[in-house]
Amino acid sequence: MNGLRSSIDTVEKVLEGLTPALTDKIDVLICPPATLIASCVAAVTGSAIAIGGQNLHARASGAFTGSISAEMLADLGARYVILGHSERRAYHHETDNGVHAKALGARRAGLCGIICVGETEDEREEGRTLDIVRAQLGLGVPKGATAADTVLAYEPVWAIGTGKTPSTADIAEVHASLRDMLGTMVGKTEADKIRILYGGSVKAKNARELMAVENVDGALVGGASLVAEDFLGICAAYS
Template sequence: MTKAGRRPLVAGNWKMNGLRSSVSVVEAVRNGLTPAIHDAVDVLICPPSTLISSCVAATYGSPIAIGGQNLHAKPSGAFTGSISAEMLADLGASYVIVGHSERRAYHYETDDGVHAKALGARRAGLCGIICVGETRDEREEGRTLDIVRAQLAIGVPKGATAADTVIAYEPVWAIGTGLTPTPTDVAEVHASLREMLGRLIGPEAEKVRILYGGSVKPSNARELMAVENVDGALVGGASLVADDFLGIVNAYAP
């Protein structure tokens, strides 16, 4: 367990990457996890929706969870090309990423939309990983805390619990760039998010996991995961390579 008894979570977001042959990466991660790591950290992989069923089959009987990368807020309907939380759950997913910065930027998702999707995830029994983060311009303007707190205030549904909600702080300027904020910067943002969660959901906020994401790799994982109020990582590109992803997971090795 990490701070305040929160069990860490390392989640891999494959984004729009992966064909059927890529299930071998999941199998390699499964085979590379030691019993000690099983006991120390939760591991999640979020492949494209086309691979969820295959990845669920590949991890059957293992502690690895499989999740989705996006969902529609409604359970069903005339929404061509969309996938609902119920569909994800039916495939065997147990988590879903909500409001990733790329969805916000390229698909114009709003904080209100994130809120609706988080409710949809809860409705289907999924744990929603609600993403927040600032752009480079917002950081340079000194608005980081205002931005992420506002995103959190609108995005997190009333009555959220540690069982149905995870928060992921991903500074937009750090995603895929190789740049990362300093541990001091990360600590400041995560402490502010924890405090804001307390305002929103009360004492339950101490149980909710807050992940850091943005150019996490084996070489910096241990330092970042040791930061106060950092309860794991949301990993992008490094999760596509089994050895790299395992290197990040192993930051929690006893």
């Protein structure tokens, strides 16, 4: 919940800072609040940057005052949507079944759903990390998921905005486990195509190391995305 109309300047600075050599290697997605989606789409039209939403309601329409549907996001020009972010789970009590329904809604409207999974600090200390993320994956990802309509994002809840990050070995273990479980759900060939992002205190100074971890296909960037230079520094990890 950050950004006013003046924040379009940040998007424009990111656009200016992306070189053709870099955009040939990476996909860049910005997910602003719903109030700014149309303006952001207009700002990046014709560029390599895609725009997405931060959440949606599973239903296409109805008496759900204050909600936004996948069709509404698509109508604004969004191509992706974040689903089951840890903050939505923590503060709005979203469930795995609810994430599943939203993923179906995203698919219905032709959006690619970025399904987030992650454990709390207590769950990690109890040695339950893999059990938690695999359960979230198993319930959240709909049958028939493909790389065209599904992206995963592993975001350890305890690392978000804290400056803490798991070790690269820990991240590799989780991502390998998620990839393996995807293989049982959609087949190995498709599972290998589905991107698994890492999110949790990703910064320019640690991005290169984190993005080099096996089965890490990109970053879900939080606070560092609010400053163009910081976000571009993360993008540069692939240069």
